[in-house]
Amino acid sequence: xxxxxxxxxxxxxxASAMAHVGSPDVFxxxxxGPYPILVAIRPPEVIPGIARIEVRxxxxxxxxxxxxxxxxxxxxxxxxxxxxxxQRSHDDPQLFEGSLWLMAAGSWExxxxxxxxxxxxxxxxxxxxxxxxxxxxxxxxxxxxxxxxVFLTVGLVAIVGAAVESNxxxxxxxxxxxxxxxxxxxxxxxxxxxxxxxxxxxxxLGIQLALSTPGQMDLRxxxxxxxxxxxxxxxxxxxxxxxxxxxxxxPEMDRVHHLHPDQTATGFFATSLPSLRGGTYRIYGxxxxxxxxxxxxxxxxxxPEVHGHxxxxxxADGPSLPRDGFDMVWLRDKTKPIAATQLNLFSFEIVGPxxxxxxxxxxxxxxxxxxxxxKTDGSVFAHVHPTGSVAMASVGVASPAAMMAMHETKPGPxxxxxxxxxxxxxxxxxxxMKRAGKVETGGxxxxxxELTTGVK
Amino acid sequence: MRRIPWxxxxxxxxxxxxxxxxxxxxxxxRSIGRDTFxxxxxxxxxxxxxxxxxxxxxxxxxxxxxxxxLRASASADKxxxxxxxxxxxxGAFICAWGGFTMITSAPFDxxxxxAYGLDVKILSPPHIAAAIGIVAVEIGAMTLIAASMNRTAGxxxxxxxxxFLYVNSMILVALLAAVIELTNRSFLHTAICYRVICIxxxxxxxxxxxxxxxxxxxxxxxxxxxxxxxxxLWILPLFPAQPKLGPVMHEVKQFIPADFPLLVLMPALVLxxxxxxMTAWSKWKQAAVSGxxxxxxxxxxxxxxxxxxxxxxxxxxxFGSIYFSYFQSPQSYGATYRFVPYETAAQFRVGMAIxxxxxxxxxxxxxxxxxxxxxxxx
Numbered sequence: 001x002x003x004x005x006x007x008x009x010x011x012x013x014x015a016s017a018m019a020h021v022g023s024p025d026v027f028x029x030x031x032x033g034p035y036p037i038l039v040a041i042r043p044p045e046v047i048p049g050i051a052r053i054e055v056r057x058x059x060x061x062x063x064x065x066x067x068x069x070x071x072x073x074x075x076x077x078x079x080x081x082x083x084x085x086x087q088r089s090h091d092d093p094q095l096f097e098g099s100l101w102l103m104a105a106g107s108w109e110x111x112x113x114x115x116x117x118x119x120x121x122x123x124x125x126x127x128x129x130x131x132x133x134x135x136x137x138x139x140x141x142x143x144x145x146x147x148x149x150v151f152l153t154v155g156l157v158a159i160v161g162a163a164v165e166s167n168x169x170x171x172x173x174x175x176x177x178x179x180x181x182x183x184x185x186x187x188x189x190x191x192x193x194x195x196x197x198x199x200x201x202x203x204x205l206g207i208q209l210a211l212s213t214p215g216q217m218d219l220r221x222x223x224x225x226x227x228x229x230x231x232x233x234x235x236x237x238x239x240x241x242x243x244x245x246x247x248x249x250x251p252e253m254d255r256v257h258h259l260h261p262d263q264t265a266t267g268f269f270a271t272s273l274p275s276l277r278g279g280t281y282r283i284y285g286x287x288x289x290x291x292x293x294x295x296x297x298x299x300x301x302x303x304p305e306v307h308g309h310x311x312x313x314x315x316a317d318g319p320s321l322p323r324d325g326f327d328m329v330w331l332r333d334k335t336k337p338i339a340a341t342q343l344n345l346f347s348f349e350i351v352g353p354x355x356x357x358x359x360x361x362x363x364x365x366x367x368x369x370x371x372x373x374x375k376t377d378g379s380v381f382a383h384v385h386p387t388g389s390v391a392m393a394s395v396g397v398a399s400p401a402a403m404m405a406m407h408e409t410k411p412g413p414x415x416x417x418x419x420x421x422x423x424x425x426x427x428x429x430x431x432x433m434k435r436a437g438k439v440e441t442g443g444x445x446x447x448x449x450e451l452t453t454g455v456k
Numbered sequence: 457m458r459r460i461p462w463x464x465x466x467x468x469x470x471x472x473x474x475x476x477x478x479x480x481x482x483x484x485x486r487s488i489g490r491d492t493f494x495x496x497x498x499x500x501x502x503x504x505x506x507x508x509x510x511x512x513x514x515x516x517x518x519x520x521x522x523x524x525x526l527r528a529s530a531s532a533d534k535x536x537x538x539x540x541x542x543x544x545x546x547g548a549f550i551c552a553w554g555g556f557t558m559i560t561s562a563p564f565d566x567x568x569x570x571a572y573g574l575d576v577k578i579l580s581p582p583h584i585a586a587a588i589g590i591v592a593v594e595i596g597a598m599t600l601i602a603a604s605m606n607r608t609a610g611x612x613x614x615x616x617x618x619x620f621l622y623v624n625s626m627i628l629v630a631l632l633a634a635v636i637e638l639t640n641r642s643f644l645h646t647a648i649c650y651r652v653i654c655i656x657x658x659x660x661x662x663x664x665x666x667x668x669x670x671x672x673x674x675x676x677x678x679x680x681x682x683x684x685x686x687x688x689l690w691i692l693p694l695f696p697a698q699p700k701l702g703p704v705m706h707e708v709k710q711f712i713p714a715d716f717p718l719l720v721l722m723p724a725l726v727l728x729x730x731x732x733x734m735t736a737w738s739k740w741k742q743a744a745v746s747g748x749x750x751x752x753x754x755x756x757x758x759x760x761x762x763x764x765x766x767x768x769x770x771x772x773x774x775f776g777s778i779y780f781s782y783f784q785s786p787q788s789y790g791a792t793y794r795f796v797p798y799e800t801a802a803q804f805r806v807g808m809a810i811x812x813x814x815x816x817x818x819x820x821x822x823x824x825x826x827x828x829x830x831x832x833x834x
């Protein structure tokens with residue numbers, strides 16, 4: 001049955017991962033004390049850098065929003081800097097905006113403190129901070145700097161010529177040589193700093209898949225090298241699992257498998273093999289480190305047709321709906337376009353044969369549902385919950401109480417996912433909800449446009 | 457010359473503004489952390505460049521065009537030089553060059569932040585470009601003063617000599633501020649620390665002495681440097697400040713000042729005592745003895761004083777061993793009062809030998825520059 005002995009990493013295809021792939025913005029929904037709030041955090045592309053944050057209160061009673069970023073763990077977690085006051089939007093009194101200074105790579109949390117008529121409350125929002133790119137110099141700036149360099153070099157040589165009393169040409173020649181050497185030294189230094197900065201750019205983990213053991217899928221996480229702080233022996237369970245593995249058949253995107261392999265050794269995982277259609281699969285392995293830093297290992301593999309076991313427990317595949325008159329419905333206002341980076345609530349429900357929403361939804365790994373947003377060009381993958389795009393294990397590292405408070409016991413009938421796609425283009429959504437002891441998967445597609453107005 | 461020219465006062469103002477701004481900015485980064493282009497310390501520093509560029513630019517243009525008829529007479533042309541067709545005092549050209557270099561460093565630094573992240577260290581290419589600009593303004597101011605000084609006698613010359621020593625000491629402040637990452641308390645038992653001090657200090661002290669001819673010139677420069685840093689050490693913590701970004705490793709409630717000043721005053725005093733006895737010697741012989749003396753006095757004095765600074769007796773507001781940047785790890789060498797094991801024993805020995813050689817070369821260069829400044833009249 002498993003004629004292929006070892007199936008194979010075709011290559012890491014994502015330029016940036018962290019938690020999710022190509023989707024660095026953080027979206028979070030929760031309660032700061034008595035006040036429900038929706039949060040969007042746009043991390044900077046360089047670290048140290050400044051993140052933008054938007055907090056929308058769903059209550060009109062909030063008077064002030066305070067923002068305090070701290071590393072999630074370590075001694076600095078207990079020494080918060082002075083809180084920033086978010087500015088209330090002129091256009092929308094329930095929208096507050098601010099900026100966050102993230103000065104080191106790693107796992108951060110933003111303490112959002114809401115103060116209003118009903119007192120004060122706080123919500124911790126985990127934020128991974130990593131350097132993603134080095135911005136090139138704008139053409140105008142480079143022309144200006146080159147021009148000034150020439151001007152200053154010629155000027156200094158001329159000044160040296162004017163300063164000496166004799167042998168003027170020799171002095172100017174010597175000054176020219178010294179200046180050229182100094183500029184060369186500066187260039188070498190710049191190059192060294194640039195190389196160090198490039199070394200600090202985030203590099204996603206890779207994941208290799210093999211079917212070498214009958215009835216089993218073996219996975220191995222590979223580290224291409226990044227910061228020394230990244231280890232593979234420090235994973236913590238998220239919804240009770242060390243890894244949430246997604247296999248997406250590519251490029252059709254017609255099948256998704258949401259599996260939960262067990263760790264067999266550091267960096268090695270295995271799970272029983274489900275039934276698979278043959279083809280190329282993109283592999284996404286969501287993990288969370290004990291620092292609260294969540295990231296997605298990415299890979300690709302060519303798999304044969306497999307007749308494996310039927311998924312059970314928390315494992316799921318699909319789409320499984322529509323089936324037997326049941327279907328999953330996206331409650332979408334089609335008059336309102338979806339724009340890139342804009343925070344949207346993607347709401348879904350399962351309807352029965354009578355067309356009415358079912359009332360028997362069960363928590364699926366503590367949540368009302370799980371949704372995977374995948375861009376058809378492969379540049380984006382995001383695993384989102386009704387609480388947002390943050391891994392719940394990260395919330396647990398920041399505040400175990402906050403994580404427990406977010407676990408749902410009686411979800412539905414409508415399950416909503418706060419998320420904003422990072423770029424314009426066509427996206428596939430796989431939504432998973434549980435009822436009658438079985439995880440149901442629905443598949444949807446939409447096209448996001450460029451954002452033409454301010455992000456709200 | 458009956459009075460000190462206005463442009464000299466403005467250049468001294470610019471130099472002072474830059475030095476206060478630079479140290480204030482370092483303290484700002486250690487205490488508050490968050491900054492923009494428009495923070496008060498940045499404005500104080502950029503003011504130096506703006507003053508230098510405008511003042512000296514005006515002086516050059518005025519000398520070039522308004523005084524063109526005067527320059528036609530040979531006697532009136534003795535106070536200016538010709539640079540690329542423009543005329544003006546040599547110091548004005550150097551000042552203006554420094555001002556333009558500082559102004560150029562601003563967009564460079566801004567891009568650097570966008571490309572590589574916000575400031576995490578002092579020694580970066582755009583920061584060094586700004587530092588070169590500041591030092592150039594200071595050298596220009598020193599040259600302006602020297603030229604005026606050399607054309608003057610009596611009370612005005614005496615006042616110009618003091619201004620010269622003041623600007624000279626500000627150069628020492630600037631140079632040693634650029635390397636504080638290598639000269640802080642925990643580096644005072646490393647060769648790299650003494651190497652940078654020996655590169656930067658003898659040249660400044662020798663310039664002061666040779667250009668002014670004053671008996672206690674080097675001591676005065678060392679004393680002004682010491683007083684300036686002590687002033688920062690004792691005054692900055694009087695002002696409240698709190699970190700506005702993390703990670704915060706140490707609670708900070710006031711501005712964090714610079715470390716206790718380096719004890720360059722001691723070798724400066726010894727050099728002032730020695731130099732009058734060497735006047736008949738060749739320059740290289742003078743430089744060799746000066747360098748060895750500087751090194752020989754500085755190293756034991758600073759080495760033993762470093763032991764004191766690491767001891768509980770120095771953990772007070774007077775000696776300043778109680779101050780830590782908000783980002784300084786509690787396990788860091790500074791916070792645990794340990795010396796950084798920066799080099800192996802062999803590297804240390806080689807490094808100290810290089811430091812001694814640097815002190816000699818630095819003294820020789822300073823003597824040459826000082827002699828030149830003593831002659832400059834334009």
